[in-house]
Amino acid sequence: MNDLSVSFTFRLSPEDKNALSELAERLGCDRGAALRRFIRQASRRPAPRQAGQFTVNGRVFPLKLGMGERGE
Amino acid sequence: MLQRIGLSAEGFDPDRDRPPFYDETTNTAYWVGIYQPQAEDREVCFASILSLTRDTESGAYEAQLAPCMVGDWDQAYTASEHLIGIAERSGDIERVFEAAEGMAIAAHQREGWQHEHGVSLEPESAQSIGDYAVRQWELDL
Numbered sequence: 001m002n003d004l005s006v007s008f009t010f011r012l013s014p015e016d017k018n019a020l021s022e023l024a025e026r027l028g029c030d031r032g033a034a035l036r037r038f039i040r041q042a043s044r045r046p047a048p049r050q051a052g053q054f055t056v057n058g059r060v061f062p063l064k065l066g067m068g069e070r071g072e
Numbered sequence: 073m074l075q076r077i078g079l080s081a082e083g084f085d086p087d088r089d090r091p092p093f094y095d096e097t098t099n100t101a102y103w104v105g106i107y108q109p110q111a112e113d114r115e116v117c118f119a120s121i122l123s124l125t126r127d128t129e130s131g132a133y134e135a136q137l138a139p140c141m142v143g144d145w146d147q148a149y150t151a152s153e154h155l156i157g158i159a160e161r162s163g164d165i166e167r168v169f170e171a172a173e174g175m176a177i178a179a180h181q182r183e184g185w186q187h188e189h190g191v192s193l194e195p196e197s198a199q200s201i202g203d204y205a206v207r208q209w210e211l212d213l
Contacts, residue, residue, distance in 0.1 A: 056105030
């Protein structure tokens with residue numbers, strides 16, 4: 001069951017609908033986009049060997065994370 | 073500081089080039105900023121602490137990144153400002169890390185930290201940041 005074309009239907013309580021609408025309004029997008037953004041952010045964690053950049057005071061440092069070995 | 077005493081240096085911008093927090097007892101520099109796995113993606117940004125020190129035996133720079141919370145750019149920026157405020161008020165990096173860890177636990181980022189202060193950076197990344205820090209601020213790491 002890995003069909004990415006499948007669409008989902010689910011019920012939201014009136015409170016959840018209101019909360020999602022308020023969230024979407026605050027983010028300046030529609031409710032679907034707000035949900036997608038939430039899902040993307042919730043599942044993200046920096047991965048080993050991932051490149052990226054670190055911004056501080058307008059200065060950008062390119063960087064790459066290490067292998068992910070635990071050292072505590 | 074230079075501007076405050078009436079001096080200026082070519083290419084020096086005090087807003088862009090504020091020095092990091094520096095702990096003299098451990099010779100470690102700390103920056104609070106925003107990590108982006110993908111530079112163009114402003115919806116996935118991590119308020120983070122970058123720490124930099126030097127291995128006393130090998131002399132190699134060692135850097136760790138502690139992602140604290142994830143959100144869009146504005147949310148990550150607000151969280152970073154909160155941490156910077158704690159650093160400025162307390163002058164104690166441990167207080168900053170206490171708040172940062174709380175954020176990381178709430179945002180399910182803490183379990184990704186491999187070390188006390190986050191995730192290790194690749195040696196080349198640590199080296200280039202270390203070179204910049206020493207050149208720019210003459211830090212004694």
